[in-house]
Amino acid sequence: MDIEEMKKNAQFLIDNIKGMDIPGSTTLSIRYRNMVNFAKVYGITDPKYVGPEDEGVIACHAFANFYTIKAIYKLLLGFKLNQDGRERGLALDLGKLLHAGNRYNWEGCVDVKPGDKLTVTGKCIDARLVEKNMMFFTDFLVNVKNQNNEPVCNITISAGFRKGGY
Amino acid sequence: MVKISDLKVGQVLKDEFNGITRELLKEYAKASGDTNPIHTNDVVAERAGLKGVIGHGLLSFGFISKLFEDFLEHGKYGKLIEIGVQMRGMVRVSDLLVTEAIVKKIERKKVFFDVVQTTITNVDIKNKDGKIIKQFEAGERGYISENDIERGLVKKKEVPEGTLTYRERVATPGEAIIELFE
Numbered sequence: 379m380d381i382e383e384m385k386k387n388a389q390f391l392i393d394n395i396k397g398m399d400i401p402g403s404t405t406l407s408i409r410y411r412n413m414v415n416f417a418k419v420y421g422i423t424d425p426k427y428v429g430p431e432d433e434g435v436i437a438c439h440a441f442a443n444f445y446t447i448k449a450i451y452k453l454l455l456g457f458k459l460n461q462d463g464r465e466r467g468l469a470l471d472l473g474k475l476l477h478a479g480n481r482y483n484w485e486g487c488v489d490v491k492p493g494d495k496l497t498v499t500g501k502c503i504d505a506r507l508v509e510k511n512m513m514f515f516t517d518f519l520v521n522v523k524n525q526n527n528e529p530v531c532n533i534t535i536s537a538g539f540r541k542g543g544y
Numbered sequence: 545m546v547k548i549s550d551l552k553v554g555q556v557l558k559d560e561f562n563g564i565t566r567e568l569l570k571e572y573a574k575a576s577g578d579t580n581p582i583h584t585n586d587v588v589a590e591r592a593g594l595k596g597v598i599g600h601g602l603l604s605f606g607f608i609s610k611l612f613e614d615f616l617e618h619g620k621y622g623k624l625i626e627i628g629v630q631m632r633g634m635v636r637v638s639d640l641l642v643t644e645a646i647v648k649k650i651e652r653k654k655v656f657f658d659v660v661q662t663t664i665t666n667v668d669i670k671n672k673d674g675k676i677i678k679q680f681e682a683g684e685r686g687y688i689s690e691n692d693i694e695r696g697l698v699k700k701k702e703v704p705e706g707t708l709t710y711r712e713r714v715a716t717p718g719e720a721i722i723e724l725f726e
Contacts, residue, residue, distance in 0.1 A: 415574075415575045416576065419568070419571050419575050419576075420606055422610065422613075424613075424618045426619065427618070438609070438610070438613060439609035439612075439624050439627075440610060442609075443602040443603075444576050446602065447577055448577050476631075478630065478631055480601070480628070480631070481626065481627070481629075482609075482626065482627050484624060485625050536630075
């Protein structure tokens with residue numbers, strides 16, 4: 379793909395996805411086993427995060443990684459656009475996709491517990507091309523709520539696409 | 545006990561983790577659901593031009609939240625409000641991952657930190673004749689680039705066996721906010 383085509387594609391994406399809600403939502407069921415296994419990777423031993431299920435165990439903060447990855451892949455794969463009469467996804471090649479940044483905000487949020495059903499929705503809040511290295515960046519605001527409609531984490535994810543990936 | 549009056553601007557919280565192994569990356573892939581083989585399969589990573597597996601960006605991110613959870617004794621003295629980072633440098637197997645949080649500002653019960661994660665990547669050890677007597681994975685697989693050298697990231701220091709060449713690079717700069725109860 380030449381530079382002009384990349385610039386054209388980047389401009390198409392900027393015009394069409396910036397400010398756009400990602401279609402649909404995704405739901406994740408949280409299992410005790412997933413939470414505890416995740417915490418153990420980090421060597422966490424505090425019973426608050428790895429104790430028995432019936433003693434009020436909650437997810438450690440890093441567990442946000444678990445639902446972030448699952449959600450973003452599901453949401454991004456569902457992203458369909460029509461460019462010049464052809465359907466395309468946000469990424470033309472997922473192998474060119476880089477996780478460039480991440481922000482978790484838990485202010486006003488509740489803990490994640492086993493049995494929770496989380497619903498994830500997302501919106502593209504920025505899209506830009508850096509011509510110096512022809513990297514294309516998008517920022518997504520992802521809201522995660524539990525079955526009671528209470529927020530559990532607000533996430534901003536920055537994704538970068540290398541040449542040929544957008 | 546951690547109280548707001550005990551904290552000062554410039555104070556540093558620090559953690560060092562030297563357990564980044566292929567086994568840990570596999571464990572994390574399974575636990576997180578991020579099963580992209582560039583993190584677990586050297587052949588696939590090499591085909592992608594990476595010279596070997598790389599750590600998941602969010603794996604190292606998790607050590608930042610753990611630093612604060614440990615500091616707050618798991619919610620006993622306060623809560624974690626926000627962490628934001630840019631993922632700039634790859635984290636490799638055998639890297640020493642150093643996580644530091646520096647108090648930038650204190651407002652009422654909220655404490656604002658600059659966060660930086662640095663990787664220390666050992667390359668090789670040479671004897672006084674300049675002969676390599678020990679080579680690490682980064683040396684074998686060629687993880688150090690010309691760009692790293694030009695940027696002055698590759699350094700040397702004397703160790704008991706000889707002269708150690710290593711790279712010191714900021715992998716993850718960012719910020720964090722916590723709120724203390726007292």
